Amino acid sequence: MNGSGSEPTHIYDPNHTIFYAWKEIIQHWKYLYEISSQNHLKGINYMSASEVLNMYSKYRLFIKQSKSVIH
Numbered sequence: 001m002n003g004s005g006s007e008p009t010h011i012y013d014p015n016h017t018i019f020y021a022w023k024e025i026i027q028h029w030k031y032l033y034e035i036s037s038q039n040h041l042k043g044i045n046y047m048s049a050s051e052v053l054n055m056y057s058k059y060r061l062f063i064k065q066s067k068s069v070i071h
Helices: 018-041 049-070
Strands: none
Touching: none
16 A cells, blocks of 8 residues: 555646646556556455445544644
């Protein structure tokens, strides 16, 4: 999961166009697809929808708890 929830931040450089940013995001998604495909070939199963939802729920709880600690 590390990296899959991130984005290429260099796309926000004001010297680049929106089209450059879109191209970079699509390339990022292609990398994620290739990594996922290679892992699946090695026997690593894709996450089920319920696993994704469970992970997202835990993430939201973590963010909520983090905000209460900061404030």
